[in-house]
Amino acid sequence: MMPKPIIDYKKCNSCGTCVEVCPIQVFEKKNSKVAVKSPGKCIGCRACEVQCPQEAIKVED
Numbered sequence: 001m002m003p004k005p006i007i008d009y010k011k012c013n014s015c016g017t018c019v020e021v022c023p024i025q026v027f028e029k030k031n032s033k034v035a036v037k038s039p040g041k042c043i044g045c046r047a048c049e050v051q052c053p054q055e056a057i058k059v060e061d
């Protein structure tokens with residue numbers, strides 16, 4: 001199975017950290033909300049999961 005990040009929007013505060021740390025632009029900030037734009041590109045590095053200050057991201061694989 002391909003890895004992909006899931007955002008828990010009950011925890012996410014739209015800080016944008018995941019947008020900055022993802023090496024391949026899987027996330028996108030749009031209208032002050034962060035979305036998983038390209039889940040199929042995720043390489044499973046877990047930088048987003050580790051660095052999200054809200055622990056709002058789980059990378060499934």
Ligand code: SF4
Pocket residue numbers: 007011012013014015016017018019034051052053054055056057
């Ligand atoms: S790093 Fe976490 S809290 Fe910040 S925008 Fe991404 S998912 Fe939301």
Ligand code: SF4
Pocket residue numbers: 003005021022023024025026027041042043044045046047048049059
């Ligand atoms: S696991 Fe790595 S490649 Fe996948 S979305 Fe998170 S930071 Fe990006």
